[in-house]
Amino acid sequence: MNILGIDVGGSGIKGAPVDLELGDFAESRLRIPTPSKSSPKNVAAVVAEVIENFKDQVADGTRIGLTIPAPVVHGRVPFIANLHKSWAGLEASKFFEDHLGRPVTLVNDADAAGLAEVYHGAAKGNDGLVIMTTLGTGIGSAIIYRGVLVPNAELGHVELDGSDAETRAASSIKEKEKLSYKQWAVRLQRYYSHIEMLFSPDLFVVGGGVSKDSEKFLPLLDLHTPIVPAKLRNRAGIIGAALAAHDADEHPESR
Ligand code: BGC
Numbered sequence: 686m687n688i689l690g691i692d693v694g695g696s697g698i699k700g701a702p703v704d705l706e707l708g709d710f711a712e713s714r715l716r717i718p719t720p721s722k723s724s725p726k727n728v729a730a731v732v733a734e735v736i737e738n739f740k741d742q743v744a745d746g747t748r749i750g751l752t753i754p755a756p757v758v759h760g761r762v763p764f765i766a767n768l769h770k771s772w773a774g775l776e777a778s779k780f781f782e783d784h785l786g787r788p789v790t791l792v793n794d795a796d797a798a799g800l801a802e803v804y805h806g807a808a809k810g811n812d813g814l815v816i817m818t819t820l821g822t823g824i825g826s827a828i829i830y831r832g833v834l835v836p837n838a839e840l841g842h843v844e845l846d847g848s849d850a851e852t853r854a855a856s857s858i859k860e861k862e863k864l865s866y867k868q869w870a871v872r873l874q875r876y877y878s879h880i881e882m883l884f885s886p887d888l889f890v891v892g893g894g895v896s897k898d899s900e901k902f903l904p905l906l907d908l909h910t911p912i913v914p915a916k917l918r919n920r921a922g923i924i925g926a927a928l929a930a931h932d933a934d935e936h937p938e939s940r
Contacts, residue, residue, distance in 0.1 A: 686704075688702070688705060688747070688749065689703070690751075690928075694821065694922075695723075696718065698717050699922070708805030710924075717735065724771050724772075728768070746788075748933060749788075750797070750926030751790065752796075754793075754823060756836075756837040760777060788933075790926070793837055797921070798921035798922050799817035799834060801920075802921055807916040808888060811887060812831050813831070813887030818840065820896070821857065821894060824840070850879075854875070854876045889908070890914070897914075897918055
């Protein structure tokens with residue numbers, strides 16, 4: 686069965702029909718840049734464009750999975766770091782369902798990526814405590830214990846040396862400050878050893894676009910916890926969104 690997954694990020698909005706058995710895209714993905722004014726209305730218009738593009742593969746009225754780079758607490762976005770500030774306080778699930786005229790499962794982007802890595806990727810079969818982090822515009826995080834996701838962990842916003850961690854160690858900061866991998870790894874070391882001290886995880890999984898270059902920075906880190914790149918790379922958000930939508934159809938009580 687195919688379900689459309691759409692991943693809303695700080696720089697791009699990406700979608701693809703996902704083959705859930707395969708745990709991968711059924712068609713190549715479509716990416717549209719995030720509107721420079723990334724308000725809910727402007728983002729919803731792009732999401733509608735992505736849906737329209739795949740209308741032959743995804744039946745009318747079927748549920749889609751959608752991620753956003755913010756916590757989603759019972760459908761509401763309490764705060765937002767990297768999209769237009771007007772998202773804060775929005776009943777976002779209802780907003781998208783009204784705009785798109787179909788059921789929508791809205792989920793935090795890193796939680797979606799974590800789910801996908803548990804079902805089909807680097808965390809598959811791990812029955813301990815896994816912390817997935819995504820390094821991108823911000824730092825996203827997902828905590829998964831024995832295969833069950835603890836939603837809305839915001840470990841990108843822990844305070845490190847007086848700063849919000851993602852403003853020091855996200856990969857967008859590496860770009861912005863033109864840091865070498867070696868320089869960036871010093872910040873990552875500080876970040877991951879702090880998270881390691883707080884949680885004692887069994888495994889770190891590192892996703893986000895930069896995870897394709899993981900051999901340039903993961904070996905520079907010195908941690909007790911094994912740290913591995915995400916297997917699904919930046920496909921994890923879309924695949925996880927589709928998995929979450931499927932789950933919501935199967936277990937309506939959990940919506
Ligand atoms: C947001 C998280 C999100 C992460 C990655 C952070 O700024 O607060 O909810 O998962 O960025 O997009």
